[in-house]
Amino acid sequence: MSDTITTVNPTTGETLDTYNVLSNAALEDAVQSSHKAFLEWRLTPVEDRAKVIKSIGAALRDRKDELAELMTKEMGKLLKQSHQEIDLCAAICDYSAAEAPAAFAPEERDIEGGEKGHIFYSPIGVVYGIQPWNFPAYQVVRFSIASLIAGNGVLLKHASNVTGSGQMLQEIYEAAGLPKGLFQALVISHDQSDSLISHDLVRGVTLTGSDGAGRKVGTKAAEAVKKTVLELGSNDAYIVLEDADIEAAVQTCVNGRTYNNGETCIAAKRFIVVDAIYDQFRDAYVEAMKRVTPGDPMGEDADIGPMARKDLRDDLHQQVKDSLEGGAKLLCGGEMPDGDGFFYPATVLENVTPGQPAYDDELFGPVAALIRAQDEDDAMRIANDSRFGLGGGIMTKDTEKALALARDHFDTGMVFINGFGLAIPNMPFGGVKDSGYGREHGGFGMKEFVNVKSVMVMS
Structure with missing residues (x-):
């Protein structure tokens, strides 16, 4: 296993930067710190979580030029399309912040005998996301903002060729007020990624990638009885x-x-x-x-x-x-x-x-x-x-x-x-057949990694 990752500018073929891969001990520390931050974040009222998410959207807009330039250098998309991507990311933050309080509001239902049933939407823990390179900011924002506003912690393995974009997003999230450690962009190997899927403190796994990668990740997650969301390829x-x-x-x-x-x-x-x-x-x-x-x-x-x-x-x-x-x-x-x-x-x-x-x-x-x-x-x-x-x-x-x-x-x-x-942001995104399962956006993604808890008062 190489202990470094090097990014390359696809326009010129020149090296952009080199990053050190985390040791196994450092990776374990990252999981533990995300879980620790989650234990406090889950008890933060959703209205307060929404304020932080709204601030992340504002921070993305403030640093749009810097992030867009890095994204274009790392994966080759047109600079104007990098700007459009960040605008979309900020809009996702705004939509999520506006919709979450109502989406996660407790529900009350009458049950037989005149008793009351209560439904609560509880975060489940640390969600692990494996994301591709083609939309270096959007792919991350799409799953992480939904999981964070639900009250979860988030660990990210970004595609190696856009490592810098992942690192900058963590910096932006934390600067906007997200508790340190709650969201982490990890520089890790494929073997380390597999170990995260089965880690006891990782409660959900989401992947955007090829159908082949989806089968592998879905199988590993199923073996560990982990909820998954898979957004895979297509030939539309x-x-x-x-x-x-x-x-x-x-x-x-x-x-x-x-x-x-x-x-x-x-x-x-x-x-x-x-x-x-x-x-x-x-x-x-x-x-x-x-x-x-x-x-x-x-x-x-x-x-x-x-x-x-x-x-x-x-x-x-x-x-x-x-x-x-x-x-x-x-x-x-x-x-x-x-x-x-x-x-x-x-x-x-x-x-x-x-x-x-x-x-x-x-x-x-x-x-x-x-x-x-x-x-x-x-x-x-x-x-x-x-x-x-x-x-x-x-x-x-x-x-x-x-x-x-x-x-x-x-x-x-x-x-x-x-x-x-x-x-x-307000329309569901996802597919069927070999294109995967689960939905993101439109309010659906916010509830993919929550425990829909049923509480019944019997007397």
């Missing part, structure tokens, strides 16, 4: 129906595939277009994707930055090659560029069929798969022909029909109609 389908506004649909689908350099779990990935307008959409979409310009994410001219790591770019390129060998056709992009950094061009494939990575798997980068459907029913069949079920989209002028399709037929946790969206 966007259906383009015959009555869609082609120009608007193309713009939405380009943005949906290339936002955050295409490295988004809920990105639009498969574009299923009915036969009547397929050729028209394809031609316009390819021309628009050809205009997507890679470049320095710190500047103002680039549409996409580099991929976050060299191995991720290599994996994506191999998926493209395997899809082409399986019968897909390359319409643009698909060539590994020369030069510094881990850039990959906006790429479009068609003739995408089952058995190809572009159809079956998640392509985590700016690669789009075009699929021709006979009609609306066939399009929905293809959309649901996936082991994943995180999100999806419908492009049509008939929003009432789209609502019915989304409600009755789309087998996903989220559906976007005539638009591409990421996360909204």
